[in-house]
Amino acid sequence: MFFKVLRDIAKPQWFDIINCLKRSTGLSVAELSESLGMSYMGIKQHCVELHKRGYLDTWRRPKAVGRPEKAYRLTSKAEPLFPQMGNDFTEILLKTVEKTYGAASGEKLLFGFFQELAQSYLAKIKGDSLADRATHFAKIREIEGYVSTCEIDNDGKIRIVEYHSPYQGIIEQYPMINNMEDQMIGKVLSANVTRAEERASGLVKFTFKLN
Template sequence: MKSRLLKKFAKSQKYQILSEIKRSQGLSVSELCERINLSYMGVKQHCVSLEKDGYLDTWRRPKGMGRPEKAYRLTNQAQEFFPTEYTNLTLEILESIRQVYGEAAPEKILYQIYQNLIQSVASRITGVTLEEKARSLAAYRESEGYMSEFYHHPDNGQYYIIEYNSPVLALADRYKIVPQMEEQLFEQALGVKVLRQTERVSGLYKCVFTLQP
């Protein structure tokens, strides 16, 4: 039942708003109007409704000139609308494994899972140049629910892959090996050194992978 409701919601204007905010560090009503085909009042009404339901909160964002601007950002509650691979059951299973087989057992299992995943992902990456490979990896991660995009800095020529969702976030919060293996996955797929950095504010998540040839 919940799955059907989420699929229906995913086609709605409210989900469009949540999705656009998810791919940012917070947006004003005016900025949302520029991104989706909806009037200012329409966006405003949806934002007020989403805030009332607990999916958005607001803060005053400083501007270069003039008064601070009101912007919306996601709350942690809004995460239920975005892909996640690991549930509380997964965490409970790993905790039970720890209790039975010792402290190191869960991370050993996760290590093996990621070794298999690294091989699988590497076989899917296409392209010859680093940019081609990075675009291919970003497209694959996007299809897996990471809200991933490739970015080429126009000034310094640096390549980045930026992600705004993590289906493995709960797992990464519990087990330090997960962020380490995510970084290794990128390095193996692209053949370069990768620096992984995350930012989290309220319910917003941003993970930047800096590619270092």
């Protein structure tokens, strides 16, 4: 929601570029131009300005043939534009609970949160097959700001790919969140979940393999 509001009051092209890059591990100007339906020079000018402001990083990406091409990816400065759980209120709440009720109480609070989240998803998810449920789950997560999609390959293998996690601000203090989230997804979809992470500059990609 915060991202959508900002898009309405700032340059919409910048936010379209940021949103597109958020769903990738980096794109060239040509790829951005094709994806967004904007001119090459227009995209290039916007990317240069976003790079100057610290929101984009560049690197030379190898090509199968020819010289490496310049590609853009997000930096960590763009992270606050997307939904966050790790704000001051959340951290203060968890620390206060731990001081009042003991060191394990913060973890118990998070466990309860993911239990409630699972029940919320279960009430919304529709579909008889794992593929249907996973697709619906990804659509809900996309609306919630996880930048989520469901991918099904030719062999029928299913995975959910997400390019944002609102828990990143508190994950260092509470690393058990990843396991809790995996268990929550498994419960909602009635599947075994295997998580993989990919990080580069300000980009993060979470892949949840389901079976």
